[in-house]
Amino acid sequence: MIKLIVDNNEIEVEEGMTVLQACLDNEIYIPNLCYLKEMDNPPGSCRLCLVEIDGYNQPITSCTVKVEEGMVVRSNTEHIRKLQRTAFELLLSVHHVDCKNCPANRKCELQRIAKFLHFGLKLKRLEPLDREIKVEGDHPFLEYVPNRCVLCGRCVFVCKKKNGQAMLSFAKKGFDTVISFFGEDNSARVSCEECYACAEICPVGALLVKNSKRSAHQRLAKNNNSQRPRPSGRGLKKGNNSLAASIPTLPGGALKGGGK
Amino acid sequence: MNQNSKKKLTEVFASIKTEADKRFKEIKGDDDQNILIGMATCGLASGAIEVKAAFEEAIAERKINAHIMPVGCLGHCYAEPLVLIEKPGFPPILYHNVTPGKARLLVKAFLEEGDPVFEHILGSMEENDIIPSVMEFQRFNQEKRIVMANSGLIDPEDIYHYIAKGGYSALVKALTLEPEKIINEIQESGLRGRGGAGFLTGKKWQLTRDVNEKDKFVICNADEGDPGAYMDRTLLESNPHQIIEGMAINAYAIGAEKAITYIRAEYPLAVKVTKKAIEQAKEIGLLGKGILGTDFNLDIVIFQGSGAFVCGEETALIQSIQGERGMPQPRPPYPSQRGLFGKPTIINNVKTFGSIPPILKKGAQWFRGVGTEKSPGTAIFSVVGNIVHAGLVEIPMGISLRSLIFDICGGIPEQKKFKAVQIGGPSGGCLPEHFLDTPIDFDSLTLAGAMMGSGGIVVMDEDTCMVDVARYFLDFTQKESCGKCTFCRIGTKHLLDILERIITGKGKEGDIELLERLSIDIKEGSLCGLGKTAPNPVLTTIRYFRDEYEAHIREKRCPAMMCRALTAYYIDLDRCARGCDACVGSCPTEAIFTTRDRKKGIDQTLCVKCGECMTSCPVEYDAVIKVSPPELAPKIERPEEG
Amino acid sequence: MNDTAEDEEDAMLKDITSMLTYFEKHRGNLIPILQSIQEKHQYLSPLALQMVARHLKVSSCDVYGVATFYNQFRFHPPGEHQIKACLGTACHVRGGDIILENFERKLDIKAGETTPDREFSIDRVACVGCCALAPVAIVDDTVYGHMAPSKVEGLILGFEIEKEREKRKKQSNESK
Numbered sequence A: 001m002i003k004l005i006v007d008n009n010e011i012e013v014e015e016g017m018t019v020l021q022a023c024l025d026n027e028i029y030i031p032n033l034c035y036l037k038e039m040d041n042p043p044g045s046c047r048l049c050l051v052e053i054d055g056y057n058q059p060i061t062s063c064t065v066k067v068e069e070g071m072v073v074r075s076n077t078e079h080i081r082k083l084q085r086t087a088f089e090l091l092l093s094v095h096h097v098d099c100k101n102c103p104a105n106r107k108c109e110l111q112r113i114a115k116f117l118h119f120g121l122k123l124k125r126l127e128p129l130d131r132e133i134k135v136e137g138d139h140p141f142l143e144y145v146p147n148r149c150v151l152c153g154r155c156v157f158v159c160k161k162k163n164g165q166a167m168l169s170f171a172k173k174g175f176d177t178v179i180s181f182f183g184e185d186n187s188a189r190v191s192c193e194e195c196y197a198c199a200e201i202c203p204v205g206a207l208l209v210k211n212s213k214r215s216a217h218q219r220l221a222k223n224n225n226s227q228r229p230r231p232s233g234r235g236l237k238k239g240n241n242s243l244a245a246s247i248p249t250l251p252g253g254a255l256k257g258g259g260k
Numbered sequence B: 001m002n003q004n005s006k007k008k009l010t011e012v013f014a015s016i017k018t019e020a021d022k023r024f025k026e027i028k029g030d031d032d033q034n035i036l037i038g039m040a041t042c043g044l045a046s047g048a049i050e051v052k053a054a055f056e057e058a059i060a061e062r063k064i065n066a067h068i069m070p071v072g073c074l075g076h077c078y079a080e081p082l083v084l085i086e087k088p089g090f091p092p093i094l095y096h097n098v099t100p101g102k103a104r105l106l107v108k109a110f111l112e113e114g115d116p117v118f119e120h121i122l123g124s125m126e127e128n129d130i131i132p133s134v135m136e137f138q139r140f141n142q143e144k145r146i147v148m149a150n151s152g153l154i155d156p157e158d159i160y161h162y163i164a165k166g167g168y169s170a171l172v173k174a175l176t177l178e179p180e181k182i183i184n185e186i187q188e189s190g191l192r193g194r195g196g197a198g199f200l201t202g203k204k205w206q207l208t209r210d211v212n213e214k215d216k217f218v219i220c221n222a223d224e225g226d227p228g229a230y231m232d233r234t235l236l237e238s239n240p241h242q243i244i245e246g247m248a249i250n251a252y253a254i255g256a257e258k259a260i261t262y263i264r265a266e267y268p269l270a271v272k273v274t275k276k277a278i279e280q281a282k283e284i285g286l287l288g289k290g291i292l293g294t295d296f297n298l299d300i301v302i303f304q305g306s307g308a309f310v311c312g313e314e315t316a317l318i319q320s321i322q323g324e325r326g327m328p329q330p331r332p333p334y335p336s337q338r339g340l341f342g343k344p345t346i347i348n349n350v351k352t353f354g355s356i357p358p359i360l361k362k363g364a365q366w367f368r369g370v371g372t373e374k375s376p377g378t379a380i381f382s383v384v385g386n387i388v389h390a391g392l393v394e395i396p397m398g399i400s401l402r403s404l405i406f407d408i409c410g411g412i413p414e415q416k417k418f419k420a421v422q423i424g425g426p427s428g429g430c431l432p433e434h435f436l437d438t439p440i441d442f443d444s445l446t447l448a449g450a451m452m453g454s455g456g457i458v459v460m461d462e463d464t465c466m467v468d469v470a471r472y473f474l475d476f477t478q479k480e481s482c483g484k485c486t487f488c489r490i491g492t493k494h495l496l497d498i499l500e501r502i503i504t505g506k507g508k509e510g511d512i513e514l515l516e517r518l519s520i521d522i523k524e525g526s527l528c529g530l531g532k533t534a535p536n537p538v539l540t541t542i543r544y545f546r547d548e549y550e551a552h553i554r555e556k557r558c559p560a561m562m563c564r565a566l567t568a569y570y571i572d573l574d575r576c577a578r579g580c581d582a583c584v585g586s587c588p589t590e591a592i593f594t595t596r597d598r599k600k601g602i603d604q605t606l607c608v609k610c611g612e613c614m615t616s617c618p619v620e621y622d623a624v625i626k627v628s629p630p631e632l633a634p635k636i637e638r639p640e641e642g
Numbered sequence C: 001m002n003d004t005a006e007d008e009e010d011a012m013l014k015d016i017t018s019m020l021t022y023f024e025k026h027r028g029n030l031i032p033i034l035q036s037i038q039e040k041h042q043y044l045s046p047l048a049l050q051m052v053a054r055h056l057k058v059s060s061c062d063v064y065g066v067a068t069f070y071n072q073f074r075f076h077p078p079g080e081h082q083i084k085a086c087l088g089t090a091c092h093v094r095g096g097d098i099i100l101e102n103f104e105r106k107l108d109i110k111a112g113e114t115t116p117d118r119e120f121s122i123d124r125v126a127c128v129g130c131c132a133l134a135p136v137a138i139v140d141d142t143v144y145g146h147m148a149p150s151k152v153e154g155l156i157l158g159f160e161i162e163k164e165r166e167k168r169k170k171q172s173n174e175s176k
């Protein structure tokens, strides 16, 4: 066991845990969207879980730092809250806020974070941004609503973890990034009808079960009233890491000069 | 290494060297005539191929015995195509802006008749009594060539040229040393990474060496995403072997047997030249299995970067080699501990590797003697923009920006005034006039709010709008953001939108403050270096040119008259010459009409503000006038048709 | 018309199948494979992406996700003549955007698009490494330095004349 101090309280947690998990387990809430307990390498992308840790000269994401004995963590300083509010307002500025008509209403992580940060769901300084989105690839059972998506990547992670292969992925880049179902033929997707892990894990209402009056969230709420379940991991199949396979072999044709 | 294998090693290399010297002598003997033509990308774009053809034809026609040698880039891109002619009895002479016509003339007049044609000479490469030496120019005098020492003087596609000039002897020396000793030497030298952040190279190597893993990787970062810099490309195109040698020394020192050169696919020539270099090195046993008879093995492969700026960032670069989306990963772990395929990996810039062989050859103390205490060695910059002698320069660290811009690169063209200099590309900052005496080194530039970056310098004259410059860089970084993290993905888009609103005259009170606040949070909150530095151009331009922002917002005026929504062209009827038609054809949108008294007017609704009419109006009239805000342009009605 | 499209697809399928045999089935080969296919076929079709996915035993959407991340990859066939206007820093400071705009206006398409007759496509690039010659445009691998709006007209006119000449040559050949 390891002892560390968070916001002047001493907590005791198991070794190897992330600071974020340690806090959440001890009822210290830190806003977070992209983190799941099962992740070996959390992406650190939503940037909401920033904290100050002694020894780091800048705020750092608590989901990417492992606990250490005697660590001193501050999660509630003015400075941290300011950064979290900015991150939150940025997410909100591309989020189509229409809670009344959203299946995730009242279970949405954004609502929870808004409340926690005393921010509300209205933009304070920024203009709303419109994203021109053309999503390629259709799915027989799932619907993706890009202007609700916060691009946390949880869906991609759970799908890969459960099925060994992601049936959905990030596509495009930068401001145009979306989640895409491109390419698989529908026979490969039959299993989706049994799964819906992605829709269940989505922290907002961006992935929905198609043609079903009840969204995955509602299904879920019925099955399990306590906490949202973490994906049952059959263990992620690790890629072949042997060195022989690890360097791209570039045979003759692959290296193209093309210059004149 | 024991005495025996040491002896063997030197023997093996000695025979290679002898071969190289022999071959080099064959073309560069005392009574050989040589024509060296700069054929890197910049030379090619200026017509070096045609020039080469003209030389070939002319010497064949006149039956002159001379070797034509394609070489890399000397760095004098403003004077391309550059040709260096070596003729017995003369010092080597450099000719600038050579055309096919000049080529034929030179063959006839100089090679045949012995008249060096003074009017086309840039200078001679050696001191002599006949021709002014290039050393009399500030540029040559103040430059100090360590990494670029052989650029433009040898054939990059012939390994023996490099070896004849002393190449690969540093590798030979390295192989006789204990790896620890090499790393010590690099640490002593104080070499800092030339890829941007200036991390101590020796320290990085030590960290990787200390990891107890069998498999390690060396990666040369030639992604060079900075949109206005081309040092790394030129080095690879001009002398790839120096980089390969540096990588090999590195691999030996940390115990790696695989290395990758990561070159962006937009650099086809660099890819081709480097590929050939690797093959040649392998052929004569300088790469591959059992290098030079030792038990050191090294394979180098080329990986072509697919055009994403963020892939210059080391963790994103690794992702892309692994076949993933090039999205940066949180550090730690650092690549030096857990990098490519989870193995310890060294990633260094091209120029960093290029500095290694000279350091090993001449020693850490010699290297420390160049440059400043905290930033020893040289810096290579591509100096472009509004500058007389655009091109590549290699200078000792510590020279001031002023001497770089005004002495070495000839200052601002057309007698315009200097306004600002952008250092470090999209991650860097814009510095105004009063920073010109800042010495060029890692720490001084960072202190001033700019950054060494990877070596792009853009000089801007008084006609450059600083708000537009900030917008330009933001447009770039916003498009190049990988989209992973919130601050950078969405934050830079807001910054860009606000800047766009300002340059189109829709700026609001409070916009400047909003830009500042957002910038500060984006810098602090972003995951990788791209987001952490993207706001720098905004912050520095606000800091040093706030009045320009205010003019755009409050008066809807662009002081530099560059922002097209805030400027207008009109024709001064008092100066316009009746019946002159010079501007009419120049206008791409047919916005220019003839008034009743046969003068010209501009239809503001059609004008796209390209400025062509201003260029085409004969100087004696000089009737086209540019104003900001656009309301200042007098209204001139287009007469009814017919 | 439909037939030729199918033939084309067939030919591409065969070709890619044989290309893939050169590459070990390793994830690290993904980008080199995509590069080789595009080099040969000018763009990546949905079929190509699926074949690559099958070869590497990853899902198609994974391949699509990677391919769409990188600027280098195209998903539609480009024009006969590819025009790239440099918008790097040096070119921007020297009016690169005006050059781009002139190409766009002249051909009546925007950057990233191809003319309906598939003759031209325009792209923006960030620095091709010839900043000293700014503003720069690249047309079919030839770099043109010191561009000006009038040079844009000249370039395109050149292609049009060339095409006209070829057409006439063809016609006269046919009539022979």
Ligand SMILES: Cc1cc2nc3c(=O)[nH]c(=O)nc-3n(C[C@H](O)[C@H](O)[C@H](O)COP(=O)(O)O)c2cc1C
Residues within 6 Å of the ligand: B192, B193, B194, B195, B196, B197, B198, B199, B201, B221, B222, B223, B224, B225, B226, B309, B310, B311, B312, B313, B314, B315, B347, B348, B349, B350, B352, B454, B528, B529, B530
């Ligand atoms: C957005 C971004 C782009 C970068 N681009 C390059 C690049 O083009 N070339 C380069 O050598 N380093 C680049 N770097 C820096 C690398 O991450 C890394 O620090 C460098 O290659 C280390 O080499 P050095 O120690 O020799 O400087 C970039 C960093 C960031 C954050």
Ligand code: SF4
Residues within 6 Å of the ligand: A148, A149, A150, A151, A152, A153, A154, A155, A156, A179, A198, A201, A202, A203, A204, A206, A207
């Ligand atoms: S769809 Fe949901 S789970 Fe997937 S990235 Fe978007 S917000 Fe996250």
Ligand code: SF4
Residues within 6 Å of the ligand: B310, B327, B328, B480, B481, B482, B483, B484, B485, B486, B488, B489, B526, B527, B528, B529, B530, B531, B532
């Ligand atoms: S800072 Fe920008 S480029 Fe870097 S990880 Fe975040 S989104 Fe990607």
Ligand code: FES
Residues within 6 Å of the ligand: A031, A032, A033, A034, A035, A043, A044, A045, A046, A047, A048, A049, A050, A061, A062, A063, A064
């Ligand atoms: S939870 Fe840590 S960055 Fe998203």
Ligand code: FES
Residues within 6 Å of the ligand: B227, B228, B229, C086, C087, C088, C089, C090, C091, C092, C126, C127, C128, C129, C130, C131, C132, C134, C135, C136
């Ligand atoms: S900026 Fe256009 S070539 Fe470099």
